[in-house]
Amino acid sequence: MSEHAAPVVKPADDPAFQLPASLASLQLPLMSGGLFALVVGVGLAFLVGSGGALDQGSNVMPRFGFSAYLTAFMYVLTIVLGSLFFVLIQHLVRAGWSVVVRRVAEFMMIMVIPMAILFIPIVFSLFFEGSLYVWTIPDFAERLHLDESMWNTKKSFLNGPFFVIRAVIYFGIWIAMALFYWRGSTGQDETGERAATDRMQYWAGPCVMLFSLSLTFAAFDWGMSLAPMWFSTMFGVYIFAGGILAAHCAITLATYLLQRAGALRQEVTVEHYHDLGKYIFGFVFFWTYISFSQYLLIWYGNIPEETEWFFSRQRGIFGYLSLALIFLHWMLPFVGTMSRHVRRRPGLLACWAAYILVMHFVDIYWIIMPEARALGHEVVPTAGGVLGVLASVLCVVGMGSLVLGLILRVAGGNRVAPVRDPRLMESIVFENI
């Protein structure tokens, strides 16, 4: 229908669907380097956190070590889960346009399995009281002069065994969903059966519901319970909003890099970038909408037990980060990705995607790290100095590289697009206008 020659669906074994060798060769360096950086980063983080007393007004953040690890973990996990949601939604609405980029999302989605292993250190932290989650401190209620009956009610939810059981359930749900869609999609590469598509679509609805609930509760458990006396029912959506935005950015960036390396050159066109760009633009605002709504409700209600969370994030370095989130996580990318001329330039869009991925880290850092501070209302959270920043960055770069290496390893054994998907042709010829 367009002006160039009618496209054809290439055979499944075409090199356009293979992971380019230049990328495949990166997997080992990425994995080993990532692991090394992660270990060094966590080590540094524990060094930064060492010597900090639990509740004295010192600037040393006593829970810095595990918090830096959790920040890196949550950063990667939100992108992985965002990708899982992307896949679910494409099946749920029978999207045709996205088929050529769906496999990239599926690569990231299946990383939820290694993420379950990477969660083990966080379980490990429960054995060291107050090393990450303050509700593990036995006399937490006494220290903060909390009402005992209320605290006991909280304890019935926030306790080690139940926490681990819930984590198992969350990962069980996610891994089951990821495996189901992974097998359906890669299986179709061989068989080409249409029934696989129907089956995946059939289960997409229930999966979306399960996903929403499990993600919400996981966000409550792993993010919100860092400040056990604070609560926000929007917190799950907030984590989701950042994750889905980052996932779209990661898909865009990964697809662009794949094309640069030589794969999918004819399959992914400017039209797909245009659509991904629209989603990025939309979710930039969605994230803003959700985070501002959360802020507005708490700010307006002005109840100390709620405002305390934002109060600690308006002091010291985190006050600047709060402003940075407004201007750099919302305004700049909002204006930057507004024009269709930007969205229709893959290189430019990939730059914005990379930028937003960095800002997503700032967002997660801003959520988690202030809670590593010593107990007490007057304690101002810090970034832990140059060493602390270095440790935090090393952790996230390390874990990101590790997972990226794993992705490349998985991608090397599979095709980089669903080559026999019944809607592949529709996706290739897709046009916006």
Add this chain to the structure above:
Amino acid sequence: MLGWDVASAGHFNENHSRFISMDQKTMSETKTERIVHGIMAEFTSVDSLLDACRRVRDAGYTKTDAYTPFPVHGIDRALGIKPTVLPWIALAGGLSGTLIALSMQIWMNGIDYKYIISGKPFISLPAFMPVAFELTILLASFGAFFGMWALNGLPKFSNPMFTDPRFDRATDDRFFLYIDAKDERYDADGVRNLLTETGSGYINEVVEDDSPKEVPKPVFLVWGLMVAFSIVPLLCILTMRVTNSSRPRFHVFFDMDFSPAKDAQQVTSLFYDNRAMRPDVPGTVARGQLSESLDMMTGINVEELAQQNAPRAERLVRAYLQGDEQAKAEEVAEVSEQDPPADEADADAAEEGSSDEQPAQQDSADDASAEDKPAEDKPAEEKPADDQPAAEKSAEDEPGKEEPAENPPAEEKPAEDKAAEEPTPSESSPQATGNASQPSVMETTPWLKQNPLTIDADLLAAGKKQFGIYCSVCHGMDGRGNGLVNRRAQAKGFDTWVPPASLHQETLYADQYPDGKLFSTISNGIRKMPGYASQIQLRDRWAIVSYVRALQMSQNASMEMVPESRREEIEREVTQVKAELERQAEEAAKAAAEREKKSS
């Protein structure tokens, strides 16, 4: 697709593109002239249409349009249609929405009608965001929607394309390409050839629709009637709102007729004490009164008082700033009492003791002023013989002794009016001499020497108004103490009546009776006179003080104080009055002489 204007369709160049065609098939009358708008071609497939579009575009035609049963990707490019400006219109709409919302809220809540909501600042950006967001969306949508209308020339009720019955299939299974006659390159034959080359199976001229355009007369009639009738309910409503009726009101607009709000003094089950009116919360200051200093509320220089008499200053703070009713009652009793003889003041049963003389007044006395009562009355009638030893003689008494016959100073004196009949006033003076030992509270209090408000015409006008409402009934409009109430009491001859003081006596002038003291007297009362603090606003009381000063000054004014522009007028009046007085004096003298003559 391309905007295409029906209204201007008849204005194109006649030489170039006007055609007269005789359509034998559809029109039986040969004289019909038909305006040709352009030429259309029919295609059977999307590909043939796109192909034809590209050829037409490449041939240089710009005023073209395509009609398809469904959206066709790439047709804009094939036709060479330029990108639309619609996004810019939507952006402009969105930005103006943001600006309007923010400036509206800042103006309303921060400037025009300042109102604290939920303890937030007047201009509070987070609170303004939801409205700004919604208005941005709304105006951006309006921009996109109505901008699309404007760019497409909508609403368009008819299109010449409709004159061809074959065009109906454009919504079904046929694709049409149209070239407008207004196009610069338009040439009927050339266009026909070009379209034939593209493989179109059907090419036809698009002609003006010749069906009658007049709106049928009855339609206007119906419209007119509908408009007329639609006004009736409106008129009914308006009539109801401006006329009176003995029947219950028909509530078209409810306004606040049925609001559950309570009126003053009503009972409610909402609060534990069943009072609908809520007292001030102890320890709080009502909005707008925070700026009033304690000095201004009491008329006392509290700083100075704190050095002289710390407990009393403390009591003032409790009474006026912390809402301590007990402290206030004590304070008011103290400043409003008139020098009660020490022995009587000491005794709680003073009322009884003094009641033998003034029983009637004791009955009416309330607790707060009970102590002053005896004092008030006594000075009037029993001063003469009385002891009044320690009696803290207020400043008013001294003038009494200086000019006893003429100006019995304050109310405690039986007042001049009585002086005519009763020879008592002069007797008050001797006491004054004997009681300098213990100064009264009224004397020792460091009163404010000056009115804390800026005195200007507005303040004096307000003071005049309040004086007229509250003070003049007793003190008279001129302040000479001969208001209506006084005249009535005198006429009836009530023996318990204490005439109000004239304000024109030196003891009440600013140098002897400071502004703060006058204010305190207005607020808390003095002797018989009740306090007006509960009835007159704080600032209005100070306004009255300023007006009283003006009244006093008016009695001692010299010509220099009058603005030059008005001196002449006043001098004229003065001469007139003098002449009149002289005339009257002469008459009186004459009459007297006559009477003498007669009697002698």
